[in-house]
Amino acid sequence: MNIAFLINQTHKEEPAFTTTVLALKAHKRGHTIFYIGLADFTYHNEHNIGAHCRVVDPSENIENQEQFLEKVRNKEKQYIDASQMDVLWLRYDPVLDMINRPWASPTALQFAQLIKRQGTWVINDPDKLVEATNKLYLEYFPKQIRPKTMITRSYQDVVDFLEKQDHQIILKPLTGSGGKNVFLVKKDERHNLKQTVEVITRDGYLLAQEYLPEAANGDIRFFLLDGDPVIIDGKYASVNRIQKKGDIRSNIHQGGSAEPADINDTILATVSQVTEKLKEDGMYFVGLDIVGDKIMEINVFSPGGLNLASTLNNVDYFNLVLDHIEKRVAERM
Template identity: 60%
Template sequence: MKIAFVINQTHKEKAGFTTTLLAYSALQRGHSVYYIGLADFVYLDHDKIAAHARIIRQIGNIADTQQLIDALKSTSKERVFMDDFDVLWLRFDPVLDMINRPWAAAMGLQFAQLAQKLGVRVLNDPRALVDAENKLYLENFPEEIRPRTIVTRSYDDVKQFFEEQHHEIILKPLKGSGGKNVFLVNKQESKNLKQIVEVICRDGYLIAQEYLPKAQYGDIRFFLLNGKPLIRNGKYASVHRVQSTGEIRSNIHQGAKAQKAVISPEMLQMVEKVAEKLIQDGMYFVGLDIIDDKIMEINVFSPGALLQASELNGEDYAAAIIEDLEKSNGKNKTE
């Protein structure tokens, strides 16, 4: 197969990224990989959509993911027509370009839809991603599996919600990632509430959520494939992310430690409640952030931490995903 990954920018890619693991696994299984930045698309005609891609057609002397990244960055771009791809995989983070390149994510989704019209399989479905570009997407799922939430730019709304939630809430940008500008506000911090609201609202709307006491023990990143738990040899692709002392964020790159997750029957029952809509929306690969009996976020653009899940469980989840692609695309290992 010819698998194209749409990313923000090549120079920002790293060896431990989930995208890199997927690309390396695809190469190992005999496929070709193409990397396309959000600034690399070309419209030539309604049936001629192209991209300037960095291409690695065979694994050659690439021994690990770092060598893959090195090879990728030293490879010149080639113009390739989109209908030549078997899979166009959207693996960019809209938040990374929100300030300096506000046009980038929207154009990526628009070109992905054009490719889709040409018969290219696009993951995740770009039409649904338009609606899922921020955390409000979670509100489309059953009420019992999500925390109490408001979305606003009004300090008065936040203050009222703060009082209703017994003076303990989480505040964060509606459109955000990586744990940036995430605040726990309690009675001790209430004097800073207005300032925190102003800081977050500089870049748009904020989301306020009830604080779950078990958040102090971290969260679980749980991966789904085609609406079902990603599982290999009986082990669920998941990571228990435990924040460092004095930190409320569970993001790995914010210092959280990755531990093996314990997956309960109750958690699996909760996951089942989001499966049908994710399948309907064409969300092929998804990462859920779970605390206790609530799903805090549904990550549909570029969910990470697959490396940590693989290392903790001793399973190659990237290979499992590529194997599934082969089956669902009706392709063998060769192009």
């Protein structure tokens, strides 16, 4: 199987990334790996679309993730026609290029749509990813699993929303990731509110959400594969992400810590209300961020943390995912 991973840029990848582990394990299973950057596509005509890829052949001896990335980065790019790609897996973060290369993400998504029309299986479905390029995607799902939310660029709208909540709200960019520019605003501590709104709206819309008290215990990253929870031996692929003291963000690379998640009936009931639509939308591999009985975000571009989930639960979720992909590709042939 030839599996292509679409990333932002190779120098931005890290050994612990979910993408790196997936690619290495696929390589060790005898598959050819293509790494494609957002700027690597080429359109010749409607029958000839491809990309300048860094190719890792199955015969190459690679021991670990560090060695794998070093090997990828040292590769000379070679043109690969999309017809040679059995799978194109979109594993990039649109936010990373939003400022310096605003053209990169939307253009790459259009290329992915064209490649899908040629018959390549694209994960996740690029036609639906157009609807899911920011946190507004959550609003397509049942109201009962969503926190109270408002999206605006108006300072007065934020003030009015704050007045309607109990004590405090969360403010963050509508198009954002990694916990950047996320703020907790309390009703009785709003002296910097106007400046906070200005900081967030400088690059687009702002998203305001009610603060959920359960967030004090962090959030849970919960993985779905083809609409179903990822589970091995009764252990769900999930991570309880705990924020460091004095911080509201539970993102691991913002200083948060991780521990095994307690997946109870409430969480499973919440998850069950979004699985059908995600499957219908072709959202094959998804990470849900859950607080209490609410889903805070649906991560559909490059959900990370599967490595942590495997380590904490002492099971290998990556091979389960790859088993499923191999079966789907075989069925498509």
